[in-house]
Amino acid sequence: MLNLVAFILLFPLIGSAINGFFGRRLRKESVGYIACGAIGLSFFISILVFCGLLSLPPEERLFEKHLFSWIQSGSFNAAAGFQVDPLSALMILIVTGVGFLIHIYSIGYMHEDKGYHRYLSYLNLFTFSMLLLVLSNNFLLMFVGWEAVGLCSYLLIGFWFEKKSASDAAKKAFVVNRVGDFGFALGIMLIFLTFHSIDFTEVFSEASHGKFAIGNITITLITLLLFMGAAGKSAQIPLYTWLPDAMEGPTPVSALIHAATMVTAGVYMIARCNVLYMLSPFTMTVVACIGAATALFAASIGLMQNDIKRVLAYSTISQLGYMFLACGVGAFTAGVFHLMTHAFFKALLFLGSGSVIHAMSGEQDMRKMGGLKNHIPVTYKTFLIGTVAIAGIPPFAGFFSKDEILLEAFVRGNVIYWSIGAVAAFLTAFYIFRLLFMTFHGESRVDPHVKEHLHESPRNMTTPLIILAGLSIIGGFLGIPGANALNHFLSPVFGGHGHGEMHGSEAGGHHGGGLPYLMMVVSTLIAVGGIWLAYQMYVKRQKLPGKLAERFALPYKVLLNKYYVDEIYNAVFVNPVKKISVQLWKRVDAMVIDGSVNGIARFFVGISNVFRLFQTGYVRNYAFYIVVGCVFILILTTLLNK
Amino acid sequence: MITLTHYLILSAILFSIGVVGVLIRRNAIIIFMCIELMLNAVNLSFVAFAHYLHSMEGQMFVFFSMTVAAAEATVGLAIIIAIFRNKETVNVDDMNIMKW
Numbered sequence: 001m002l003n004l005v006a007f008i009l010l011f012p013l014i015g016s017a018i019n020g021f022f023g024r025r026l027r028k029e030s031v032g033y034i035a036c037g038a039i040g041l042s043f044f045i046s047i048l049v050f051c052g053l054l055s056l057p058p059e060e061r062l063f064e065k066h067l068f069s070w071i072q073s074g075s076f077n078a079a080a081g082f083q084v085d086p087l088s089a090l091m092i093l094i095v096t097g098v099g100f101l102i103h104i105y106s107i108g109y110m111h112e113d114k115g116y117h118r119y120l121s122y123l124n125l126f127t128f129s130m131l132l133l134v135l136s137n138n139f140l141l142m143f144v145g146w147e148a149v150g151l152c153s154y155l156l157i158g159f160w161f162e163k164k165s166a167s168d169a170a171k172k173a174f175v176v177n178r179v180g181d182f183g184f185a186l187g188i189m190l191i192f193l194t195f196h197s198i199d200f201t202e203v204f205s206e207a208s209h210g211k212f213a214i215g216n217i218t219i220t221l222i223t224l225l226l227f228m229g230a231a232g233k234s235a236q237i238p239l240y241t242w243l244p245d246a247m248e249g250p251t252p253v254s255a256l257i258h259a260a261t262m263v264t265a266g267v268y269m270i271a272r273c274n275v276l277y278m279l280s281p282f283t284m285t286v287v288a289c290i291g292a293a294t295a296l297f298a299a300s301i302g303l304m305q306n307d308i309k310r311v312l313a314y315s316t317i318s319q320l321g322y323m324f325l326a327c328g329v330g331a332f333t334a335g336v337f338h339l340m341t342h343a344f345f346k347a348l349l350f351l352g353s354g355s356v357i358h359a360m361s362g363e364q365d366m367r368k369m370g371g372l373k374n375h376i377p378v379t380y381k382t383f384l385i386g387t388v389a390i391a392g393i394p395p396f397a398g399f400f401s402k403d404e405i406l407l408e409a410f411v412r413g414n415v416i417y418w419s420i421g422a423v424a425a426f427l428t429a430f431y432i433f434r435l436l437f438m439t440f441h442g443e444s445r446v447d448p449h450v451k452e453h454l455h456e457s458p459r460n461m462t463t464p465l466i467i468l469a470g471l472s473i474i475g476g477f478l479g480i481p482g483a484n485a486l487n488h489f490l491s492p493v494f495g496g497h498g499h500g501e502m503h504g505s506e507a508g509g510h511h512g513g514g515l516p517y518l519m520m521v522v523s524t525l526i527a528v529g530g531i532w533l534a535y536q537m538y539v540k541r542q543k544l545p546g547k548l549a550e551r552f553a554l555p556y557k558v559l560l561n562k563y564y565v566d567e568i569y570n571a572v573f574v575n576p577v578k579k580i581s582v583q584l585w586k587r588v589d590a591m592v593i594d595g596s597v598n599g600i601a602r603f604f605v606g607i608s609n610v611f612r613l614f615q616t617g618y619v620r621n622y623a624f625y626i627v628v629g630c631v632f633i634l635i636l637t638t639l640l641n642k
Numbered sequence: 643m644i645t646l647t648h649y650l651i652l653s654a655i656l657f658s659i660g661v662v663g664v665l666i667r668r669n670a671i672i673i674f675m676c677i678e679l680m681l682n683a684v685n686l687s688f689v690a691f692a693h694y695l696h697s698m699e700g701q702m703f704v705f706f707s708m709t710v711a712a713a714e715a716t717v718g719l720a721i722i723i724a725i726f727r728n729k730e731t732v733n734v735d736d737m738n739i740m741k742w
Contacts, residue, residue, distance in 0.1 A: 627665070
């Protein structure tokens with residue numbers, strides 16, 4: 001069954017090609033069926049592959065499928081091949097599974113759009129690229145997938161490219177990602193220089209066989225460069241600014257690409273390279289610090305946003321920060337666990353917000369919502385499950401994964417990591433319930449005109465919501481403390497050092513055995529505290545937020561303007577680059593380059609004007625030149641022979 | 643005693659006369675005859691060398707070049723007639739459109 005792995009990629013690619021090339025001429029229904037069918041088949045085969053992997057004994061769960069030799073140049077050898085191991089098997093299930101639901105949802109959501117087939121073609125292409133990213137067995141092919149998801153992200157953010165803001169956001173995403181990808185590409189080159197191979201198996205086995213001391217400077221450099229790529233793709237400080245703007249794209253895209261799958265590529269990559277990262281404590285510290293800082297920073301911005309999708313975008317950044325924090329303290333399993341649960345509940349939240357926006361005829365401002373829960377009951381109920389899951393209330397999915405991260409941060413890291421994580425968890429609970437209360441509770445602030453059209457979304461939109469809600473409820477049980485199935489499943493990939501459970505219980509022993517349970521109680525209390533505060537501020541005493549904003553005018557303004565990071569970046573990076581570019585254009589391009597090209601042309605025009613005088617048209621003159629030439633050659637040969 | 647040198651000098655003189663004729667005369671027919679003169683000057687040196695080296699190749703070359711000269715004369719005269727029919731003249735100074 002494992003041999004089928006190439007078909008997982010094939011179907012989305014075919015679907016994308018058909019819809020892209022012929023979608024305009026096909027009926028809308030067929031376009032939808034092709035797109036969903038492609039992902040559905042791909043999901044089905046992913047399950048087969050997953051089962052095939054499960055049927056093997058744990059230590060043999062590594063399958064490589066070599067398709068063909070892709071680039072061969074000297075000692076450099078890049079294959080087009082796929083690797084199925086527990087980590088990639090889990091990823092393909094998430095990508096195709098969540099992707100399938102979002103495709104179905106998109107059919108309802110995008111049905112009226114004139115670019116329907118184009119949209120589904122991009123979405124298929126994205127799924128293909130993402131699968132390529134997670135399935136490849138070497139760094140270069142992974143980089144291809146990495147760039148291709150970036151391209152699809154660009155295409156889909158700028159899907160409504162007639163809107164200036166959308167095309168600007170697409171450009172911004174592309175350029176910011178380029179900064180990260182630059183690091184990633186350098187990292188791959190350095191890996192090749194160091195290991196003389198870019199194959200995952202070869203690189204990791206060489207690295208794990210004690211050839212490099214812990215803290216080796218080359219490895220540190222490699223991991224830092226790779227992390228630069230991860231920070232770009234996964235929207236970490238300082239490269240996170242593109243993700244909030246990416247919300248200009250259609251909402252299902254935000255759910256699939258900018259919440260559930262693509263942005264987690266960085267986490268996946270670090271988890272994949274865990275052998276390298278474990279060799280460099282310095283990089284691990286950097287990863288953990290950036291993760292923790294991002295978690296807190298983005299959560300604090302999320303507090304004050306009024307656009308429903310922007311809140312979710314900052315929430316995504318913050319949750320990604322958690323995953324990096326987990327990776328940074330060496331708890332890769334916890335990171336991947338959170339990646340999975342986050343994919344469920346964040347996709348649910350985004351699709352739910354899409355359903356709200358759909359009901360509100362395109363309105364995204366939460367200040368113009370309120371009291372929607374009776375109008376769109378299914379959306380409300382599923383959304384509620386999503387909010388509870390992300391806030392971290394047991395037994396929903398987010399609780400277990402976030403709790404594991406906090407526990408690991410405490411046990412393996414230090415109190416600072418834990419307290420930052422805990423504060424961010426408090427803020428998360430607060431902002432997400434603020435969103436819930438502002439949108440669904442309280443009295444309605446909906447525009448009367450819009451209110452007439454308030455309606456629940458069609459079945460093909462609510463069904464994915466219900467399924468994702470189910471997953472958000474049960475997803476956490478894969479990793480409950482004490483019976484951590486996910487940990488056990490992923491342990492071949494993370495070797496000895498990924499065992500959260502082992503370390504956890506060991507360390508728990510040192511702390512009196514009850515630490516994991518104490519942590520659970522504490523994080524539940526934190527979440528409840530956040531929810532309570534949100535309830536007080538946005539349901540009970542609705543005057544309070546306004547008063548607080550007046551009282552703390554400066555912090556409020558700073559938060560509302562997202563710490564002015566965009567403005568700072570514009571002033572420090574964007575505008576100087578623009579100015580330099582203008583100078584380059586005017587001086588270098590117009591004067592030097594154009595000047596030299598035109599100068600060469602003018603030179604030849606000049607000498608041509610001289611030489612054309614020889615061409616008189618008289619046969620006699622031509623004969624004369626021939627004679628002169630002959631004589632010349634004759635003299636020359638005579639002189640040379642002497 | 644007439645040596646090889648005499649033949650070669652004669653051949654060079656004939657050739658130079660031909661070249662000068664091609665360069666300074668205006669009448670296409672005359673130019674044509676001058677070309678023939680140049681050809682035959684070369685033929686002369688061929689024959690002289692053949693005799694001097696006791697080899698037949700030089701003489702064979704003469705036959706070849708005479709054949710080519712005959713063919714060339716045919717084509718050349720045909721061209722001159724065609725031009726004459728067009729322009730009513732065989733003066734080469736009236737033919738100056740061989741330029742770009």
